[in-house]
Amino acid sequence: MSRTSLPLPTYAAHEQGWRHAQELLPQALRLGGAGMPMPEEEWRDVGAFRVHLDCWRRPEAPASVVVVHGGGGNGRLLSPFGAMLAGLGYEVVAPDLPGYGLTRVEHKRALVYEDWRDTLSAVLQAEAGRSKRPLVVFGASMGGMLAYDVTVRTRIPAGLVATCFLSPRDAEVRRRMVRWPWMAGLSGPMLTALPFLTDSLPVPMRLAGNMMAIANSAELSRAIAKDPLAGGTWMPARFLRTFLESEPLVPPESFDVCPVLMTHPAEDRWTHVSVSQPFFDQLRVPKRQVMLENAGHFPVEEPGVSQLRDAMHDFLRERAASLR
Template identity: 40%
Template sequence: MSSTAPTYYRDQRAWRDLQQFLPERLRLTDATAPEEEYWDWRGNHIHLDRYRNPEARAKVVLHHGVGTNGRQMSLVLGAPLARRGFETVALDNLGYGLTRVRAGANPSYDDWVDLVVDFLAFEQSRDDRPIVLYGLSAGGMLTYHVAAKAPRSTLAGIVGMTFLDQRDQRVRDETAHDRLTSRAGIPLFHLLARTPAARMKYPMTLASKMSALANDPAALEVMLKDRTSAGNWVGVRFIDRYGSYAPAVEPEEFDACPVLLTQPAEDRWTPLHLSRPFLSRITGVPVGTVMLDGAGHYPLEEPGLTQMQDAIAGFVTEHTA
């Protein structure tokens, strides 16, 4: 978290500026914003946006990508799903949003996976309601990595906006900032990650095709200025492990829970053909795809937003009955 970032989103302007680009029905006020709390994990203070509902049959845990944060998940999914009767919680993983990373720590992508695995266990220790895990952008593949590593009974389903296997060179080529980064930069980060330079911070706007995060140029400008989301800088160690992480279970052997892809139809960063190769290898559980008409990578547009919310609500209801 930036040293200038506030402790709570109620004191942050960036998400308030961003929500002006959403349909009015999705805009939050101080009265309708989620409860904010912190969860301690290995000396880190993890920020949570939560809509509590003890009567809800299921929980939906929301995870951001490498250009977003938990409050941006609450805007497009957390609040709408809560209004439909689900309990939702959106977390800020290490280095993003308002989470406060332990002094001296240098988080990797492996830590992201472990954090979510442990968070799900924490949630299950509180009650036994089924949980569905959602991930936007890079968070989509994280849902798979978590489901592959967590105990088998942890998740009732996973939903991703993309499922990008960064070990695939085509995925790297199309999602990195440029071809030089995907072909030479990733190997260089791999070498640097084994030196003291592993702690060096690098802007995600230069590592990835962040210019395609949102299709509305004014909304994109708001996000790029936000150091808690698209304007973030991450450690070399994180980029190295993000690009080379191997799941605990490869897709051919995956049978932990059903999978749903909610794919924005106007996604200029991670179109459908980048998720298909990985998902096609999963045959042990049901795998569905729903296209979100008119929506960009971070979906701001109708009817895609409503289609996404409908599809996820239906998926959660079906698999947590």
């Protein structure tokens, strides 16, 4: 059966994992509530992938936002932030990156990290082609560095927002990311020693990463870690190897595309702000840092949620005004 003839699932009709996670969120962050509109679902062919996107279309919006998940989520998991921004009047798109969510991947064992850069670049290019309004990219977790790289590659975004900047070659970043600290020194050598034997092996993400620290609620962390379309998925060792071998496309002191906002959770139990701070400090563009009080790696706690909303609203208004 060809890719185009495959039936396309939807979160609305078929997927239960996100619903469980939604039930564990504060009432104000659940889709369908006041100021939290449901997304429409779209698909876009990108190379070998049929990419699923959650979309909040606002033709008259002053700016648009592409929301980027990391290694424990998908576009629908980030829907609280997409809906929050849509409720403020912005157009928002949240793709499922290959290997996660509902995005169709015919040969998952062949995935490499560059597929994520290519996919997100194509999404940004397509969204930029829809209108001339400014586009801001917002990356969560490892999606922050991915958003940075794609901003460098495409030079499309008028602004970059990230919850953290994780450089996987950094020893401390590796130690924080893995499930158990002792794995940090072994993961790279194990994946690179005999790649022709290990590259296609499936690696459960809940074993590779510290998924129980993705949220500060143990019940919410378990729900995400069990969701086969989010933290409960597997990725090929080839993807993990190429991610660990990746470097920022340009060093932070050479980044010159747009202003940057880092909205780091203050109570992040997975990746402490100290692992992102050196990278952020070296940026030479206009920048601002906001610590989200009481918020975990998946920042769903108050007052951090309100601080994130206000910081992004201010940032988006500034970017829209500067480009008029």
